[in-house]
Amino acid sequence: MCGIVGYIGKNNAKDVLIEGLKRLEYRGYDSAGIAIVNDQTKKKVSIVKAVGKVAALAEKSQKRALNGSVGIAHTRWATHGKPSVANAHPHSAGRITLVHNGIIENYQELKNILIKKKHIFTSETDSEVVAHLIEQECKKKNFEDAVYATLKQLKGAYALGIINSDEPGKLIAVRNSSPLVLGVGDGEYIFASDPSAIIQHTKDVIYLEDGEVVIATASGYTVKTLTQKIRHRNVQKLEWNDEQAQKEGYAHFMLKEIFEQPHAIADALRGRMEIGEGLARLGGLRSVTDELREIERIIIISCGTSYNAGLVGEYMLEEYAGIPTEVEYASEYRYRKPLIDKHTAVIAISQSGETADTLAAIREAKRKGALTLGIVNAVGSTIARDTDAGVYNHAGPEISVASTKSFTSQLSILVLLTVLLGRQRDMSFTMGKRILTEMKRIPRHIDTIAKQDKKIKKLAQKYKKYDDLFYLGRKYNYPIALEGALKIKEISYVHAEGYAAGEMKHGPIALIDKDLPSIIIAPKDSVYEKTVSGIEEIRARRGKVIVITTKGTKELEKIANDIIEIPKTLEMLMPLLTVVPLQLFAYHFGVARGLDVDQPRNLAKSVTVE
Numbered sequence: 001m002c003g004i005v006g007y008i009g010k011n012n013a014k015d016v017l018i019e020g021l022k023r024l025e026y027r028g029y030d031s032a033g034i035a036i037v038n039d040q041t042k043k044k045v046s047i048v049k050a051v052g053k054v055a056a057l058a059e060k061s062q063k064r065a066l067n068g069s070v071g072i073a074h075t076r077w078a079t080h081g082k083p084s085v086a087n088a089h090p091h092s093a094g095r096i097t098l099v100h101n102g103i104i105e106n107y108q109e110l111k112n113i114l115i116k117k118k119h120i121f122t123s124e125t126d127s128e129v130v131a132h133l134i135e136q137e138c139k140k141k142n143f144e145d146a147v148y149a150t151l152k153q154l155k156g157a158y159a160l161g162i163i164n165s166d167e168p169g170k171l172i173a174v175r176n177s178s179p180l181v182l183g184v185g186d187g188e189y190i191f192a193s194d195p196s197a198i199i200q201h202t203k204d205v206i207y208l209e210d211g212e213v214v215i216a217t218a219s220g221y222t223v224k225t226l227t228q229k230i231r232h233r234n235v236q237k238l239e240w241n242d243e244q245a246q247k248e249g250y251a252h253f254m255l256k257e258i259f260e261q262p263h264a265i266a267d268a269l270r271g272r273m274e275i276g277e278g279l280a281r282l283g284g285l286r287s288v289t290d291e292l293r294e295i296e297r298i299i300i301i302s303c304g305t306s307y308n309a310g311l312v313g314e315y316m317l318e319e320y321a322g323i324p325t326e327v328e329y330a331s332e333y334r335y336r337k338p339l340i341d342k343h344t345a346v347i348a349i350s351q352s353g354e355t356a357d358t359l360a361a362i363r364e365a366k367r368k369g370a371l372t373l374g375i376v377n378a379v380g381s382t383i384a385r386d387t388d389a390g391v392y393n394h395a396g397p398e399i400s401v402a403s404t405k406s407f408t409s410q411l412s413i414l415v416l417l418t419v420l421l422g423r424q425r426d427m428s429f430t431m432g433k434r435i436l437t438e439m440k441r442i443p444r445h446i447d448t449i450a451k452q453d454k455k456i457k458k459l460a461q462k463y464k465k466y467d468d469l470f471y472l473g474r475k476y477n478y479p480i481a482l483e484g485a486l487k488i489k490e491i492s493y494v495h496a497e498g499y500a501a502g503e504m505k506h507g508p509i510a511l512i513d514k515d516l517p518s519i520i521i522a523p524k525d526s527v528y529e530k531t532v533s534g535i536e537e538i539r540a541r542r543g544k545v546i547v548i549t550t551k552g553t554k555e556l557e558k559i560a561n562d563i564i565e566i567p568k569t570l571e572m573l574m575p576l577l578t579v580v581p582l583q584l585f586a587y588h589f590g591v592a593r594g595l596d597v598d599q600p601r602n603l604a605k606s607v608t609v610e
């Protein structure tokens with residue numbers, strides 16, 4: 001996830017900005033850059049950029065005379081265009097230089113208009129378009145009005161830090177759906193994506209709200225609304241230390257990332273749904289639109305949590321796109337003799353884009369002539385580059401070793417892919433519209449579930465003494481049973497078994513007794529009654545049962561020991577909701593057992609060896 005820092009005040013901006021970028025490193029990035037309004041010449045902005053670490057940028061900056069007390073800086077987590085110096089921020093157009101965090105949905109449309117007006121672009125980014133738009137508006141308006149005129153044209157999410165070489169003593173910052181905090185120091189103001197880049201200078205901050213614009217000079221700042229009305233905001237005192245600031249007050253990155261899911265899903269969907277038409281638009285697949293129409297079979301290859309996401313995708317793609325789909329562990333697939341023809345699409349799902357088994361499997365599929373596609377979070381990663389086409393998750397970096405937000409974001413992309421492929425085939429307009437309408441509501445539903453955090457924590461404390469757990473689910477929620485069990489294993493080192501609920505009676509039910517609690521995913525869906533029979537069978541054998549079910553399912557209160565409720569949604573979208581209480585349960589279970597949940601033993605975030 002990109003990081004922004006901006007400074008205006010009495011000190012050397014370069015030092016403040018580089019230090020700020022270092023403190024934002026934990027967010028993940030692939031390149032960095034800095035722009036300083038040069039004091040000697042005024043009216044001149046100097047820019048330095050580097051691919052890789054902030055240390056490389058700091059070294060490059062040493063060699064340049066960057067003396068000034070106004071500047072902006074950025075760490076880039078690539079979304080549009082590969083990691084490169086050209087794509088790194090800050091981006092300039094004439095007098096305007098800016099840094100951007102977020103996604104501009106309509107950038108291509110705006111870029112086409114600007115190209116016609118003779119603007120020349122030097123990067124592949126959506127962000128550069130914003131700089132050119134402001135520059136264009138500056139031809140007729142003052143700096144502030146030009147920024148406002150530009151904001152009216154932008155669709156998407158953005159936090160911006162903007163400077164203008166014609167008005168060197170001013171810094172404008174904007175927040176809309178991407179985080180931005182203003183630090184209010186003594187004669188100095190610092191903007192940053194989170195307080196960790198501010199806290200060493202001041203503990204007085206204003207968390208900007210969506211639609212707020214700050215115009216800062218060395219002598220003061222004004223917060224305005226999108227309609228240019230002044231807004232009086234109270235300064236708030238940060239009580240955090242440095243480490244807490246990085247986690248934005250959450251005890252662990254895992255918890256922060258669970259709570260970030262509504263945002264990560266909204267980012268995965270941004271600009272990709274045409275609800276009115278019942279269509280999904282995935283820009284990364286545009287080049288293979290005709291091949292997608294010809295697909296007769298899909299094979300999904302992935303590992304761990306990404307494999308579980310693939311299993312949910314199998315149900316979606318078969319039921320709604322009507323395409324036979326198989327899901328395989330990449331580590332198995334690579335050693336099989338894959339039967340592939342030119343109508344087979346092989347989809348690799350990977351958060352890191354570097355998992356060795358998935359990479360080897362996708363290369364093998366390519367050799368055999370399959371159309372290879374990627375659903376990948378890390379932009380520019382090897383899997384993203386080696387596949388014929390693909391879709392990025394835009395979930396931002398996941399720091400905790402256990403995957404949470406990347407899972408729900410993968411599911412969101414699979415929903416979009418199902419609609420895209422389905423609508424190319426016989427999915428009706430009404431069905432496409434219905435799925436997308438419900439999908440749009442998912443972030444809000446997750447917020448509702450996250451409000452039960454305290455209750456789930458209590459539940460985890462109640463069950464923490466157990467060394468074995470059973471996770472059961474059916475149809476769309478069978479993979480969620482696997483994912484719930486995987487999370488517990490990773491975080492708590494407790495044995496957990498994920499099983500298809502209908503398989504219980506074929507063997508595993510022999511394990512059930514008072515010492516083996518079961519977590520059963522039983523929302524009101526097409527297999528609800530069957531799952532409930534399974535619950536009765538477990539209760540009859542004195543097994544304790546925690547049920548995840550849809551709000552208002554009163555009859556379960558009589559048979560379950562504990563219940564967690566989720567909001568209603570379409571059956572195919574349920575996994576996006578049912579997994580959230582299981583993530584929270586695993587998190588609190590691990591914490592209750594005194595473990596390091598962010599870095600569980602024996603595990604690595606990116607498995608780049610076989």
Ligand code: F6R
Pocket residue numbers: 303304305306307349350351352353354355358401402403404486490605606607
């Ligand atoms: C589980 C987890 C792992 C990964 C797996 C695949 O929480 O993090 O199971 O899902 O190693 O990694 P990616 O998605 O990077 O290919």
